[in-house]
Amino acid sequence: MWIPAGRSWWRGRGLAPWASGSVRTGLPRSRPAPTAAAAAESRAPHRPYGSAELKEKPDMSRFPVEDIRNFSIIAHVDHGKSTLADRLLELTGTIDKTKNNKQVLDKLQVERERGITVKAQTASLFYSFGGKQYLLNLIDTPGHVDFSYEVSRSLSACQGVLLVVDANEGIQAQTVANFFLAFEAQLSVIPIINKIDLKNADPERVEKQIEKVFDIPSEECIKISAKLGTNVESVLQAVIERIPPPNVHRNNPLKALVFDSTFDQYRGVIANVALFDGMVSKGDKIVSAHTLKTYDVNEVGILVPNEQPTHKLYAGQVGYLIAGMKDVTEAQIGDTLYLHKHPVEPLPGFKSAKPMVFAGMYPIDQSEYNNLKSAIEKLTLNDSSVTVHRDSSLALGAGWRLGFLGLLHMEVFNQRLEQEYNASVILTTPTVPYKAALSSAKLIKDYREKEITIINPAQFPDKSKVTEYLEPVVLGTIITPDEYSGKIMGLCQTRRAVQKNMTFIDQNRVMLKYLFPLNEIVVDFYDSLKTVSSGYASFDYEDAGYQTAELVKMDILLNGNIIEELTTVVHKDKAYSVGKTICERLKDSLPRQLFEIAIQASIGSKIIARETVKAYRKNVLAKCYGGDISRKMKLLKRQAEGKRKLRKIGNIEVPKDAFIKVLKAQPNK
Template identity: 50%
Template sequence: MELEREKGITIKSHAIQMEYVRGGENYTLNLIDTPGHVDFSYEVSRAIASCEGALLVVDASQGIQAQTISNLYLALGHDLEVIPVLNKIDMEAAMIDEVKDQIVELLGCKPEEILAASGKTGLGVEAILEAIIDRIPPPKGDETAPLQALIFDSVFNQFRGIIAYFRVFNGTLRTGDRVKFFNSGSEYTADEIGVLKLRMHPRERIAAGDVGYIISGIKTSADVKVGDTITHVDSPAAEAITGFEDVKPMVFAGLYPVDSDEFEDLRSSLEKLRLNDASLTFEPESSLALGFGFRCGFLGLLHMEIIQERLYREFDMDVITTVPNVSYRVQTTKGETVEVHNPSGLPSPTEIARIEEPYILAQIITKSDYLGNVLKLCIDKRGVMKNQTFITQDRVEVNFEMPLSEIVFDFYDKLKSISRGYASFDYHRIDYRESKLAKLDILLNGEPVDALSSLIYHEHAYSFGRKMCEKLKELIPRQQFDIAIQAAIGAKIIARETVKALRKDVTAKCYGGDISRKRKLLEKQKKGKKRMRQIGNVEVPQQAFLAVLKMD
């Protein structure tokens, strides 16, 4: 992806098959490259569910990162054979011995088991391929058993329909076979099957242990679900493969088309994008300010940014994004529990007994020079420190429990700034806890703009409302009438700014003469402005919705 090259990160897992000859014997290696960032951990979990072993690649110039540790625990949880690899050893800043000690401490392996390599020069790559053959067990599976193939990814091709990528655990699949998907029950003919190399290579037969693709003219995206099992129609398998759990979105935001006529185009674009990114969830919703759109669930703020960018680049869809928020749990006075993904869905204040918000356990690894700044940032974000461990003399790991809503906005950017890019950050959700939250509404000329409302910690509400009003005053263009921008909690207005009206100098023609002539003209103008305000509409520019995300 050109987006991956621009940002210098991996966004999508990529599967590939390669042949390797050793001692006159041919070996087939099925490899999959996964992202490292916490927002794409679902891609990693899917890859790990379909593998036998993993290469733990550590940068010799950076050392172990927080996401390295979290992905390692995922791999160990699936009993995968882990081969530690030290990469970028050709760089001047490489700290080979120090990083080797870190890996030994983390994995409990012997120093000689760690392979040193350089992707740039190709040094040590042969040794890695040898180690894969020697240390990682070959896939188990019975070629004669009923077909069980796990779908781990899919892409949409406008000429050939949906192409599903799968790994065969048991049985054999041939071109022309009738297959069905366990989850949806849909039946199709395997028009073309093959393996994934640099390009797709068609094959007549794919057996247990192989990874490949299937094209069967599927047009409905709901039929192909990542984690589903493919089996034969004639002799189906008794049960589906226990794939991977459904994704739990962390951050919710509304996506609306800039032009309301493009609603159906946005729906089909999101469905095609979900084939390629199974961690995206969405459902239709409507807003008074923005019309019809979708409530989307993302794994994090970077994930949201990438989805928005991919919609624009791959499907030419320009969208407006509302303020991102997390899901809250509301206990009502009747004893019911309501999940709220959107501040506008909050019950009335008289019905709320308490509001609970999701908490996370954040794991931060940083250089000890920046520890003070990192601790201050976490405490400002309502974090509670659990423990602190020195990994080496100048690298420290800190664990904090903090509300998820506090890291949604700009936590990661600030963390990178104060640590000069050295801190790495990873988190996972722990539970819901009671919190004192207030619903902050933004009113334009007395009308609430539901797309800008947010649930916020009560102590931060005043300063956030004040900043919102000031920011909107800068961004909303002046009209022929005064626009009142107000921040309110319930019926109480906590901040106000006014965008002054554009005024024509009506007294310009009155040079000299009685003041009452000027007064008469000004009064007439004032009445016109008042009438205009009653019928006038305030257009909120798209930058206003985006500016809220970037507010300090």
């Protein structure tokens, strides 16, 4: 996707962000000045719905559709989304104001340890403004590219977004990607320039960047410091004034979209829902459009940010629903729920997440297989972007091949398994999904090509059965200070990338567009990019389909026997370096034997790399202090024959530790 720079691109296509039917980005052109009463109300301290009222079940019918605002916070990593969410919760009285309010909505241990948002979280806020009390439904979203699926799902329940940009860093790669997610969803965009309290902050420069890249007038930007709470009150007022209420109908039959879910071992599936029509209450019989199963609603409520049961939920509101779903397969993200006696047309749902990285996962002890299976099923309910395929290995036993959206996504999933379910696993080196166009001809007239996807290198078809191989490619966006652009271009060339575009955001920053083979960036490209740019460059990518490539299947042999677990698919130009690395790593991991072990990397019948594990030696001439030389020659010959026989009949058992060292995924530093 080409990213425009300047206002003319939007105008030429009738897509100006302020145009009717497109993204609504700013203040109305003629907005009446607030009355004195409204101004006084906005300056008055705001309270939540009422602590006494919340202890009971709040009456959600108090909020007509025109008094509801649903919005998300989107931004690049570490631009202050979670900090802004904390201040909004404090200002509305949803949580008490204390010094310990840090990442309140980040409830996972992995989120607090890494300082990033992994799981989108919802909170309902009650805010008084202009003599009315409004219901604001906030969704805090992740910022890393690997969790963009969480962002796209969250936007389905919103009518607007707060686009947060760091006043020091300016627009970054994920800022651009998130803006276009909101643009495609036709949402109102409110630009927020955060961290104006920093010593090197330059909000005026960032305003110009926003105007040039996104074509949003600079006067519509709100400058705040979420850490200090400076001017955060104006953000809430902008949400009410600039974001429209949801377009829903409460008199129609129930139509609810499941946009997220979690699993509770005592209550089953807790589904986060956005109501597009009708209402739902405890005791209603609802039907899943995906499974056509009927459920009795046990509880409905809102998140403040903890679960707060209510009597009913009405169209336009966002909340949770518990209906006794015990099986993880019953809660389908993107599913439509409706009343048993009033079937409706299902909502479009979501575009399925496309796995970009695959890795094998095996229990360290096969006796833990069933426990690990249950843990993976429950965790994939919380993270529906993970795909699971059963797999097995002669060396590692039964396991799975899991698909992830990126390397960080894979690491976080593994960490959550360990922390939340106490599961220890073997995670193999990540691979990407390749494709092959197979040719088959039963008859001369019956010729056709079949395209298959290869997620396991052991299933890679032979060249004689294939017309062409295809590898996945991504369109990468790199935003960097101009002084590092030369080094970054050199790095991209070594990764077989093709430059597509180059745009100067301002006098000092440049945005580069490259078409990358996914296999070249999946493991260590981000680390290399940070190294050559002294940590200043940011990177984001999106799927760009497949392209033809010269791919080869590389086998690893021990004394002539193929080890299937170490088979890999590589580009022809990189085969030698990859094969040499694996052979060297395996040489350091294998125990020595009484006979020599040849470790070879081969493509077909051609050996491209070799390492040798030397045999244990015994000095058979130690007791020969002289005498006939023929005696010494006979002893040496007998020793050599014995080793040759051992090599023929000797069975090389590769220890599991050696497989772990060779296959273990490289950490994303």
